[in-house]
Amino acid sequence: MTQPMPHVARMAPYTLVKVPAGDDHTLISLSQNESLRPPSPKVVKAASSVLTRSMLYPDPDWTELRLALAQHHELNAEYILCGNGSLDLIGCIARVFAGPDRSILAPEYAYPFFRSATQMANARFDIARESFLTVNVKAILDSVVADTGIVFVANPGNPTGTRISGGELERLRAGLRPDILLVVDEAYGEFADHLGESCFDMVNSGNTVILRTFSKAYGMAGFRVGWGLFPPAVAAEMRKVMNPNNVSAVSQAAAIAAVQDEKYMRETCEITTQLREEATTKLKDAGFDLFPSFTNFVLIDMGDPETAQNAEAALRRNGILVRPQGGVGLPHALRMTIGAKQDNEAAISILAQCKKEHAR
Ligand SMILES: Cc1ncc(COP(=O)(O)O)c(C=O)c1O
Incomplete structure (x- = not known):
């Protein structure tokens, strides 16, 4: 029988809660x-309106969606990449920047998919102690080793729900070696936006990625749209391994309408x-x-x-x-x-x- 690669054979499948089959x-x-x-009724309308054009492939560059996001958040559209959910982007980041000789570091109670993405990349997963179920910047910095390639932090965290301040994130970036990619996963960021501590500017460091998703606050988990801010050199490498046409035309139209219905x-x-x-x-x-x-x-x-x-x-x-x-x-x-x-x-x-x- 055909054998999987040993690092895949060693993996357990990613588990979700067992939901009985049926409706x-x-x-x-x-x-x-x-x-x-x-989702907003405007999202449903926008998605429905493109269904009849489903014989066509979607825009592989997510042009209008990137423009909508850039305009809304006052960002440079060139820095934005979109994924089939943020899981897609997390998996690609691990494949591009980690492997057998480049490990991934994350907090102790981090989002479990960080570990799965690490295993898929055949890399080692290291953890840093948390304090009171909250990311501990000093512990992360103390846990960096010579082959650390990526640090993943979800802020706010899942499953902890806790968060660290923008200042703490900056302290983390400043303390990490420049060759280490810091990935800040803000899947729940919209629920904390009122605190006015956006870390979008950190993308300018050239070695920090910020991820967001339409799955949570926008109520669009079924559409599968995630996006992120990537320094241009990082984005260029990501493009090489991302599936082309990863976000369907229906989902792109839906996400544009969602951004416009803040x-x-x-x-x-x-x-x-x-x-x-x-x-x-x-x-x-x-x-x-x-x-x-x-x-x-x-x-x-x-x-x-x-x-x-x-x-x-x-x-x-x-x-x-x-x-x-x-x-x-x-x-x-x-x-x-x-x-x-x-x-x-x-x-x-x-x-x-x-x-x-x-x-x-
Ligand atoms: C921290 C975190 N990141 C990423 C995701 C995945 O989101 P998406 O639906 O965009 O793939 C989740 C989903 O629960 C999450 O909690």
């Missing part, structure tokens, strides 16, 4: 950090933030410890792995899915996406019940 609309998914609102996305962030704060208060009232979240989810400490497992099973029996965190080294924790008010409340009441039963 069960009674299931409440609070497991994938999807938006609690559908108001809708901001409303989604406000609604989400308010519901997150309500959920946080209810969880704290029920005796749970929580770190502040700057995202559309909360990470709940269930006390121990067994209680977390029982609670996840109890939620599942009641048709509610959340994300266990054993794979990230936090087996005592569950991550709950902020959904509709009644869904959050239903989940919290089951979690509180599990906690009470465990205390008995």
